[in-house]
Amino acid sequence: MTPRTFLVHGLLAGLIAGFAAFLVSYVVAEPQVDAAIALEEAGAAEHPHDNATAEQSHSHDEEEAEVSRGTQSTGGLALGTILVGVVLGGATALAAAFAAGRLGSLSARASTAVVAAVGFVATALVPFLKYPATPPAVGSGDTINERTALYFGFWALSLAAAIGAVVLARRLLPQLGAYSAVLAGAGAYLVVVVVAGALLPTVNEVGGFPADTLWYFRISSITTLAATWAVLGAVLTGLVGRDADRAAERLRRQELAATL
Known part of the structure; x- marks a missing residue:
């Protein structure tokens, strides 16, 4: 298998993983974002600016074209997660192509799974543990x-x-x-x-932000990351393993034919 084959598989796996991340995020994370935004708006209502500032801000908001919350949580979210998934898929596939045959006796399927697991731990789990995601109204x-x-x-x-x-x-x-x-x-x-x-x-x-809302937001964030990497790793490993099995079968047939 060539690096190009790995890359094509990675882009496809990343596309699927990005769509899966969108579904997970939309179901488990977006409700927590909405809750955080509601808290932020409630806090702003309790401490309003002076009338002149408020009127100026309102006028500016009317003039400035903004993306609605509904668009952000659907089309915008889908576009973002799919783009991130494709980039992650391509990068992971190239790393898997480099690792194939270089990790001891591991097969291409096994080394690809290792690369995906290391990628999740190093770029998602560990950074999250040090600097976890924060919702709107925090920070x-x-x-x-x-x-x-x-x-x-x-x-x-x-x-x-x-x-x-x-x-x-x-x-x-x-x-x-x-x-x-x-x-x-x-x-x-x-x-x-x-x-x-x-x-x-x-x-x-964090300040006085409700602990339960913050907890659920962070759990939903790491769940989305885990789902992205799990689907990416599973699909990429499956595609690479399928091609490796086909290559091994072709080689076996060629060796068998050579003995006839």
């Missing part, structure tokens, strides 16, 4: 750039540490065996992200 607008930089900085560090851990495990494989090499790589990754997580600043701008 100051003055610190949004700083919070975004912290999240993506930790995201990049986690991904780099995961790649380094895989490389380390692969190099230790001949000396330690598969079990010990995997443990060494996983341990090295945990040390890096735990130390980095402890050194990086903590963001705590």
